[in-house]
Amino acid sequence: MQPEQAQRAIVPGWRNDIQFPGASPSSKSTDTTMLTEATSVLPFGNGRSYGDSCLNSDGDLIDTCRLDNIIAFDRINGVLTVEPGVAFSDLLQIIVPAGWFLPVTPGTSQITVGGAIANDVHGKNHYRDGTFGCFVVNLTLANSTGLHVCSLSENAELFRATIGGLGLTGIITSATINLMRIHSSDMNVETQVFNSLDEFAEISRPLHESYQYAVAWLDCTANAKSLGRGVFLNANHADNGTLQYGSKHPGLNVPVNFPSRTLNHFSIKAFNQLYFYMQRRNVGKQLQKHYHSYFYPLDAIGQWHRIYGSKGFYQYQFIVPLTEISTMKKILTVIVESGMGSFLAVLKEFGKVSSPGMLSFPREGYCLALDFANRAEKTEQLIARIDGMVANAGGAAYPAKDRLMSATSFEQYFPQLNEFKQHVDPRFASDFWRRVNG
Template sequence: MSISNKPQSWGRFPRVKHSHVVPVYWRHEMPQLDSFDTSILPFAYGRSYGDSCLNEGGVSLDVSNLRRFISFDEEEGLLRCEAGVSLAEVLEVMVPRGWFLPVTPGTKFVSVGGAIANDVHGKNHHKAGTFGCHVTQFELLRSDGTHLLCSPTENSDLFQATIGGLGLTGVILWAEFRLKRVQNPFIQMDNIQFTSLDEYRQIAEASDKDYEYTVSWVVCLGNEHEVGRGIFTRGNHDTTRAMPGNTQSKHLPLAVPFDFPSFALNRLTIRTFNLAYYSKQLAKHVHKIEHYDPFFYPLDAIHTWNRMYGKRGFFQYQFVIPFEGGYEAMNEIMREINRSGEGSFLTVLKSFGDIRSPGMLSFPQPGLTLALDFANHGSKTLRLLDRLDALVNAAGGLIYPAKDARMHPEDFQRYFPRWKEFEQFIDPKFSSSFWRRVTEPAAR
């Protein structure tokens, strides 16, 4: 899982050139950060979609080799590991011992440091909040050589700035976070078809109390009867069986061996996929027991799935809008997407809860969140995203920086009013393409 000489984000846009890619192998033998003549940004596995993990013209500090486990407190469930350890490695080591991640995004190929820097969320936000809610402490290296232990009680300002701080406050060398006990690697889950956002709302409100994990796939492209329908998935960790001898999923990984041509994902192919995916479930309500891997990480079974969008890459667009007026606004947003013909191959709808993150720039807030992938068709796609921005703004919502590649500065600064407060905690040698784009006048 090492990075290439040309680090890029998962959306493969924008493509930038770094002055150097500097690998790090030992947390006790870090390069002298203030000796570089350009800015620095840590980089692990490149699963951020936009440019928050890129530093055009600067140094990309490859921390993906910091992958050592340090300690585990069996009583408290506290795992301490280096920041380059992936969530996949945590699961591989800890699930057989009866422990699971407190929060996980839709891919396990994310570093622990990246999970903190982007304050990732998952299907259980309404029950557990963000990843940052479960971090107890970490060691932060600043460019002047200072090593700082950060926790809710020690260097608490840097603790809050680093969670969701997009890698700009320094290098996280190791982190400690709390795992949750599980009895086995299986999930008791339901898939429920819904025909409209109104029906989604009824299912979501009925499920949030009793189910730890909830998420939906939804149709945004089709006729008036198709848009807004989808499949609601909910689940809890299984408690009916003991830990098996082999906790790994039996699914064999696939791969996309080449870049798809630009015309492969169009209105017809996306609508055909939507119809097939919705119709594959013959009953309205299906219950089954499933391994955690396909439940949490269905796309991880297809390595390099981002190549489906072609050489020009794609835009991931995720926003959250408040519950008040949110369903009306979400219907209008889906209608706008449908009118554009720029359908999303992957569209995920979820409700965020009200658990606050300690992160200063954390994204989730109570409301409806929608995540979409749009193939990069140039100005046509950018114009659509501008129209969606206007609808999100009118609804009082905001956009997720970790998945953004084109957010306007005035929008970012309105979404995150604490950005000026955060700015004072940025390490003087650290910067990113994203941060310059959304804060520097010259980048506008």
């Protein structure tokens, strides 16, 4: 694979960087007549999925960014009806000043509502609130057979297939979502250190009683006695204060791709150590932060993916059952020994709240997301090794953050796959789907 191709497939596709394979840019359209013309099509949100579930090299992408109207906003009850191309960052600009917040949000606000539904995204509050799909009241879907209104009471199976359905059941053309009430745009944030994965497991559950959000950063370069150390960042929405939207624009910008030699075992280890000691200084303090800096730290750095250089990086996110903390330790040991540990390793405990989505990734367990700089075969072999350990432990990997999953793993990770397949529109496909569907 050429570096440019690898990068395009690996880094999240910043909208302007995306080329539309097999289609001239003028064929980007929200016009659904394409459904009868193209070989295969796939809806495209904002390209923030890592990997290839939002790419369609053998067909066309349907860019939904112009479907960005707010159709209705009930400010009293916090119910919102929108078109799918509305970005979370734009939604927040409208709902936060009115005292409402997204019930579930991932670690970036640069995603669309359509993308959030199609990957059934999760946030730092899964153990309490579940996934984004749990808050979708209904949606309208355009596919080869027409326009379908779907909810848990109408076309329920198509609804359940579309939530987490990876854009393969049709194009979501509108959705109604329940919002969450807030009284301030600030968060009360507390920091807690853990020195091993056992300690993480011990303190994680009680934290869920006191905080709506809990997320940990894991030092995946620390070995021996420090193996599995990290820092929890726990938060609740503040009870009162002003309701202010945060900045939409990044404060910093990475102007060019970093040379790959700047990112090596020593620089990553140094970064991890520094971060650990800096965060440790906040233990015992309650910090008041704007929601933007708590939920979306990476949005503050424009083009942050360039830190990984022109070859880009792989992201891999997996979950193992709560009984498998020993597997998590073994995986961490493999990563430390490989010397390929990442800057960003995010550890969370997911809860029991089940999602309506047939292919939803979140389930009860420990969930770790990792970035690995792209070192070609070496990185792919490392991820394959970790994936084998995840599969043996009865875990699963997240399609939104994958470009290596095999058909066998996919079938094992998603037990409702056969049911889901009955709702896949034959005109829709993605690079991911071609790989995992045999």
